[in-house]
Amino acid sequence: MSKRSMWSISTAALVLIPVAVxxxxxxxxxxxxxKLPLWxxxxxxxxxxxxxxxxxxxxxxxxxxxxxxxxxxPISFVYALTSVFIGLAAGIMAHKGxxxxxxxxxxxxxxxxxxxxxxxxxxxxxxxxxxxxxxxGDIVFGYVLNATKSVWLASFVxxxxxxxxxxxxxxxxxYGIYRMLPKSLIHMYKNNDNIESx
Amino acid sequence: xxxxxxxxxxxxxPATEKLALNDISLTAExxxxxxxxxxxxxxxxxxxxxxxxxxxxxxxxxxxxSVRIGGMDVKESGVDETIRKVGIVFQNxxxxxxxxxxxxxxxxxxxxxxxxIARQDMMxxxxxxLHLLDIEAYKDRAPFDLSGGQMQRMAIASxxxxxxxxxVLDEPTSQLDxxxxxxxxxxxxSLSREGITVILAEHKMEKLAAYADRIALxxxxxxxxxxxxxxVFSRSDLAEYGVEAPIYTxxxxxIGFRMLDMDTYPVTLEEAQAAYEAQHSAISASSQExxxxxxx
Amino acid sequence: xxxxxxxxxxESTVHHIDPITKLVYIAxxxxxxxxxxxxxxxxxxxxxxxxxxxxxxxxxxxxxxxGFVGFILLTVVIIQGFFHVGNETVLFRLGSWPFYExxxxxxxxxxxxxxxxxxxxxxxxxxxxxxxxxESLVRKGLSPRIGYVLSSVFQIIPQxxxxxxxITDAQRSRGMETxxxxxxxxxxxxxxxxxxxxxxxxxxxxxxxALQVRGFNVxxxxxFLNEExxxxxxxxxxxxxLAIVIGAVIWRVxx
Numbered sequence: 001m002s003k004r005s006m007w008s009i010s011t012a013a014l015v016l017i018p019v020a021v022x023x024x025x026x027x028x029x030x031x032x033x034x035k036l037p038l039w040x041x042x043x044x045x046x047x048x049x050x051x052x053x054x055x056x057x058x059x060x061x062x063x064x065x066x067x068x069x070x071x072x073x074p075i076s077f078v079y080a081l082t083s084v085f086i087g088l089a090a091g092i093m094a095h096k097g098x099x100x101x102x103x104x105x106x107x108x109x110x111x112x113x114x115x116x117x118x119x120x121x122x123x124x125x126x127x128x129x130x131x132x133x134x135x136x137g138d139i140v141f142g143y144v145l146n147a148t149k150s151v152w153l154a155s156f157v158x159x160x161x162x163x164x165x166x167x168x169x170x171x172x173x174x175y176g177i178y179r180m181l182p183k184s185l186i187h188m189y190k191n192n193d194n195i196e197s198x
Numbered sequence: 199x200x201x202x203x204x205x206x207x208x209x210x211x212p213a214t215e216k217l218a219l220n221d222i223s224l225t226a227e228x229x230x231x232x233x234x235x236x237x238x239x240x241x242x243x244x245x246x247x248x249x250x251x252x253x254x255x256x257x258x259x260x261x262x263x264s265v266r267i268g269g270m271d272v273k274e275s276g277v278d279e280t281i282r283k284v285g286i287v288f289q290n291x292x293x294x295x296x297x298x299x300x301x302x303x304x305x306x307x308x309x310x311x312x313x314x315i316a317r318q319d320m321m322x323x324x325x326x327x328l329h330l331l332d333i334e335a336y337k338d339r340a341p342f343d344l345s346g347g348q349m350q351r352m353a354i355a356s357x358x359x360x361x362x363x364x365x366v367l368d369e370p371t372s373q374l375d376x377x378x379x380x381x382x383x384x385x386x387x388s389l390s391r392e393g394i395t396v397i398l399a400e401h402k403m404e405k406l407a408a409y410a411d412r413i414a415l416x417x418x419x420x421x422x423x424x425x426x427x428x429x430v431f432s433r434s435d436l437a438e439y440g441v442e443a444p445i446y447t448x449x450x451x452x453i454g455f456r457m458l459d460m461d462t463y464p465v466t467l468e469e470a471q472a473a474y475e476a477q478h479s480a481i482s483a484s485s486q487e488x489x490x491x492x493x494x
Numbered sequence: 495x496x497x498x499x500x501x502x503x504x505e506s507t508v509h510h511i512d513p514i515t516k517l518v519y520i521a522x523x524x525x526x527x528x529x530x531x532x533x534x535x536x537x538x539x540x541x542x543x544x545x546x547x548x549x550x551x552x553x554x555x556x557x558x559x560x561g562f563v564g565f566i567l568l569t570v571v572i573i574q575g576f577f578h579v580g581n582e583t584v585l586f587r588l589g590s591w592p593f594y595e596x597x598x599x600x601x602x603x604x605x606x607x608x609x610x611x612x613x614x615x616x617x618x619x620x621x622x623x624x625x626x627x628x629e630s631l632v633r634k635g636l637s638p639r640i641g642y643v644l645s646s647v648f649q650i651i652p653q654x655x656x657x658x659x660x661i662t663d664a665q666r667s668r669g670m671e672t673x674x675x676x677x678x679x680x681x682x683x684x685x686x687x688x689x690x691x692x693x694x695x696x697x698x699x700x701x702x703x704a705l706q707v708r709g710f711n712v713x714x715x716x717x718f719l720n721e722e723x724x725x726x727x728x729x730x731x732x733x734x735x736l737a738i739v740i741g742a743v744i745w746r747v748x749x
Contacts, residue, residue, distance in 0.1 A: 018647040024656040034679040074615035133566040145577040198262025293700035299645035307719040312709030
């Protein structure tokens with residue numbers, strides 16, 4: 001039996017993807033119900049990264065946006081790349097052991113947030129001319145654009161004020177749930193043992 | 199050679215200390231219905247999953263001994279080969295729905311598509327399975343729209359369509375209401391009548407007593423007894439293993455009604471009735487004798 | 495059961511066109527305005543997408559989504575009109591703020607292109623059953639395992655939503671506060687989503703087992719219960735779209 005690396009896909013991990021997409025949806029829904037000024041729509045993606053690694057995390061992100069695009073909001077196709085990188089970043093950090101405490105999880109949150117900003121900014125510029133569609137972010141965009149005349153800087157700052165707090169809380173929420181999961185479940189995805197003989 | 203041969207089967211889950219299965223040996227013949235009883239930690243689920251190879255291939259862990267189905271070694275062959283001979287149905291009907299199919303008919307086709315069965319053959323098998331499980335009426339419904347009992351019968355049909363020689367049912371009625379359970383038990387009976395070998399882990403002892411040819415009593419991963427329902431349920435130490443005999447057995451035990459010319463107690467209503475009538479006629483015969491003697 | 499899809503069942507030629515051809519259309523509709531970046535390509539492509547939506551008799555169904563995107567695009571027009579880098583020609587003034595022509599044209603370009611892309615995706619989304627889309631992708635060589643993931647999402651999410659409703663009711667009846675100060679609401683978030691997230695993660699184990707025993711991992715080629723639906727002019731359409739895109743590239747290089 002070959003040892004599984006962090007890049008492989010098992011059936012258990014594959015079955016995790018639809019649930020991750022569902023969790024993303026539920027997060028977004030309750031953020032709306034509670035009128036939180038955040039999206040919180042990537043908790044499932046981050047959880048799947050923590051459980052099953054970067055490939056599943058990235059796939060969850062990709063499939064999440066495809067499904068959203070097909071069922072609710074075609075714009076989310078445009079941001080599929082951002083979701084993929086959120087999953088990859090969270091998965092690589094988790095695999096390197098950055099989910100052993102709340103403090104470390106917060107670092108993961110900031111890294112994931114920055115990754116999302118770096119990927120989304122060019123997409124925003126290409127699709128919307130730099131805005132994000134978020135009211136507060138776009139006011140900042142107009143202000144920075146007027147002050148600096150740099151679309152890139154304005155768009156970057158716009159995305160930063162919106163995405164960084166959102167992704168930080170997303171990763172912390174995912175970590176909170178991760179800590180509650182039974183050991184046997186976590187083991188199911190990290191299963192790279194051989195069968196011993198008795 | 200028996201269809202199912204289990205020899206000195208031992209198993210331990212990863213990251214645990216205790217053996218979940220401890221030296222189990224038993225055989226079952228083609229066409230038999232074998233009941234598995236024991237309390238929750240007895241190892242029933244682990245044993246059921248060992249018959250299809252999910253133990254050890256899905257969980258890994260430590261494994262010893264062997265399970266052979268029709269001569270094929272389950273550990274050597276792996277899950278993907280074993281499922282051509284052995285099907286398994288789990289407790290919760292909801293989690294067994296694949297979720298990728300829009301109708302009951304398509305849901306049953308899932309396994310056949312993955313086995314690469316030709317389309318014509320596939321449709322014949324599905325129709326037969328729908329008929330056998332008595333769910334033809336729901337074939338165009340959405341899988342999640344069914345009731346628990348209907349959904350569990352769909353799960354059984356999905357496995358039956360794959361034409362296994364053995365079907366393992368791990369407490370298939372534990373999450374169903376009485377009506378759903380009754381539907382599933384009727385379905386299991388018709389499978390057994392078709393000649394399919396059935397392994398049934400179950401808490402409802404009255405049902406096992408009525409349908410099973412033999413009962414395996416498990417406790418703490420060990421096989422305590424493997425015998426006819428009458429013998430297993432007549433054991434005086436049954437309670438020590440967390441198993442309650444069928445209600446008829448308990449009543450007959452309490453009032454001392456044994457089976458005619460045997461040392462076991464009745465396990466079904468019919469047997470209890472027969473035992474009662476035998477006892478009754480014996481009593482009236484003896485009382486007639488007494489009366490006869492008095493007036494003689 | 496509530497199904498999660500924007501698909502609208504109608505009798506139209508567009509509905510009969512196979513999903514792959516619609517995917518090729520999306521690719522072409524995105525590519526053309528990039529290859530030929532003039533305002534005219536953008537609005538012509540947008541118009542074609544809308545005409546096809548009309549032919550598919552789903553134009554009214556696409557209005558809410560187009561309206562939502564349109565609202566964001568309106569803010570784009572405003573912000574670019576006032577702040578676009580390269581603004582020179584003043585169109586009008588709002589108080590002391592000048593609104594520029596360059597910004598307006600730039601924003602128009604973005605608007606046409608965005609609506610074109612949204613329209614192209616809507617053709618696929620509104621006139622194709624998700625299950626048909628997944629099945630044709632699997633026939634074209636998409637891994638059946640990924641195909642499974644895509645199609646199961648459509649049913650697993652409504653299943654999870656049903657659980658959500660039950661749990662929300664339970665939490666509310668226990669007196670959890672879901673209104674009030676921001677901190678109160680943030681604190682309510684995890685207890686609300688936690689139970690359903692946990693139970694659906696735990697369910698994945700049994701679903702994994704159930705899939706494995708139904709041959710999900712069996713190697714070798716798969717068969718299909720449903721017969722492949724072929725659209726007669728599908729390949730002709732795909733080739734002509736490819737020809738148009740190549741033509742556009744040549745035009746760009748020469749002109």
